[in-house]
Amino acid sequence: MEIFILVVYFSALTLLFGFGIHGLILLFYYRKTMGNKSVELAMPDSLPNVTIQLPIFNELYVSERLLKAVSEIEYPKELFEIQVLDDSTDETQQLCKDLVKNYKELGFDISYIHRSDRTGYKAGALKNGLLSAKGEFIAIFDADFVPNKDFLLKTIPHFASNKIGMVQTRWEHLNEDYSYLTRAQAMALDGHFVIEQQVRNKAGFFINFNGTAGVWRKSCIEDAGNWQADTLTEDLDLSYRAQLNGWKFVFLNDVTSPAELPTDINALKTQQFRWTKGAVETAIKLLPRVFRAKIGWKVKAECFVHLSSNIVFPFIIIIALLNAPVIILKNTYGGLDTYYTIMSVFVLASVSTFLFYTNGQKAIHKDWRQRLLLFPVFLAGSMGFAVNNTKAVIEALIGKKSEFTRTPKTGVSSQNEQLKSKKYRQTKIGWMIVVELALTAYFIIGIGFSINYMEIAAIPFQLMFLLGFGTIGFMSLRHAISK
Secondary structure, three states: OHHHHHHHHHHHHHHHHHHHHHHHHHHHHHHHHOOOOOOOOOOOOOOOOEEEEEEEOOOOOOHHHHHHHHHOOOOOHHHEEEEEEEOOOOOHHHHHHHHHHHHHHOOOEEEEEEOOOOOOHHHHHHHHHHOOOOOOEEEEOOOOEOOOOOHHHHHHHHHOOOOEEEEEEEEEEOOHHHOHHHHHHHHHHHHHHHHHHHHHHHOOOOOOOOOOOEEEEHHHHHHOOOOOOOOOOHHHHHHHHHHHOOOEEEEEEEEEEEEOOOOOHHHHHHHHHHHHHHHHHHHHHHHHHHHHOOOOHHHHHHHHHHHHHHHHHHHHHHHHHHHHHHHHHHOOOOOOHHHHHHHHHHHHHHHHHHHHHHHHHHHHOOOHHHHHHHHHHHHHHHHHOHHHHHHHHHHHHOOOOOOOOOOOOOOOOOOOOOHHHOOOOOOOOOHHHHHHHHHHHHHHHHHHHHHHOOOHHHHHHHHHHHHHHHHHHHHHHHHHHOO
């Protein structure tokens, strides 16, 4: 039995090590391509028609802010169409109707499209809007975004080549300083955009449309099979289908689009669940096609890691559960010293992760050293999401379908604003919170074993698990029950 436990533990560590070390590969390409600056192109002499789609579902607090920002985008009114794709079932519906009426009176080409049947969720709304869209190009903004005025002036020129199907901008964060939770999210997203998106794009790998703050060539969407709702990440799905059809994408690291980060831990869990499950669903759907495609093996390998990386979460749970038993085995059975010595090499994965996010912060923030003080909290929080995201992975693997649950937005940007006044807060106390708190108690016991056996080297990692599961569990409980 002890050998079985050690083999399972070692196998889980090996998988996490592989995905962790992948960060070093991206950093290698990051250094290699740093000099490849994005070229600022001039607007074409003949400006194209552009449609901006705004998919909305029960967004009472942010819809007005979104429409105001979109109306201020600098572009000729006669070439600029706005579609408010509103599937709302609450007061947002009337609010959007009134807003559209007001902007129409101001001379904007704006339409209100409401569906009482949410078939396909966001993908269905975008596909439905595309039927009547006048634009040659389709820009998309989720309700929590506040696009800059020069958004189209900085993105449209990059479609100079007919092979370019999509241009994605980097997200900025309106409320990054609201709490430790929003700061940790900002660090994660900065790493994704600055390192992952930028490196993959410059190195010739596949990237993904991030669901918002980007522009599509309409013919690219149609050629790739249009929006499809058989995964929870319709954006990732369409991105891969388009690139497999030969379309090229552009990521603009220096062009940003501000957005609101979730301020409630349960809202963030909803978002992470959807992203995790959808990515695994997309991997199951498209990896066979990726492997058959006539593209280089390096591109295929990167696609595999990109689409399948969320599989790590169940293995984080395995390591968390087996950590204490392994410590007991090490101090109970002899002859396994070499085995444990080999396992120490897995610390390199943590170093890789640290370097990954260090470079992400350093590239865009002058105070990057100060921001990195949050890294231990960020890493612990990432571990703490393992229960939530493991459920998402398992559901995707067994083919269990679930509805597209949107991430509630509150319009909160200041610490003086209180979450309790917002109607979209999630108040359900689910079984996952119980599991997270139980794991917290489990690691208190595990630390006791480490102290008893003088396994001092194990304590920092156990503290990370304790902090991660404890923070996520207690925050989830507090945000759910606070009135």
